[in-house]
Amino acid sequence: MTQREYPVTKSDEQWRASLTPAEYAVxxxxxxxxxxxxxxxxxxxxxxYSCRACGAELFTHTEKFSSHCGWPSFYAPSEADNVELREDRSLGMVRVEVLCAQCGSHLGHVFExxxxxxxxxxxxxxxxxxxRLSPR
Incomplete structure (x- = not known):
């Protein structure tokens, strides 16, 4: 992950203990x-919608839309500072990675x-x- 310090930090062992293997992988x-x-x-x-790793709010249903791309899609976070955006040059392409601003966990990517x-x-x-979705 990144070198930045986040408000919520855990050791790799603590993350593994608190997340399922699928959650940890993502x-x-x-x-x-x-x-x-x-x-x-x-x-x-x-x-x-909150971060499954730390519980921080990320998005709400009002920003969610149907993109038919295979993953949940939102047009913006509920608050701009809820997420961190970072250049991602993996897989031979340039994309913008979306991370939780509280714990630095990978959430997905943003496209324009x-x-x-x-x-x-x-x-x-x-x-x-x-x-994790907390219904109203």
């Missing part, structure tokens, strides 16, 4: 869950200019396993 090793299998891909439940009819023209493509 949140702490920047993995990606398979498309169309995540529990929140198609949900329209009203509520707040895809033509979705949203207020920001951005798509925060987020792994379901990186979040």
């Amino acid at each position: 949140l702490r090793q920047a993995g990606t869950e398979r498309p169309f299998v995540g529990e929140y891909t198609d949900t329209t439940t009203e509520g707040v 200019g895809e033509g979705y009819p949203t207020p920001t023209d951005q798509r925060y493509c987020i792994n379901s396993v990186s979040m």
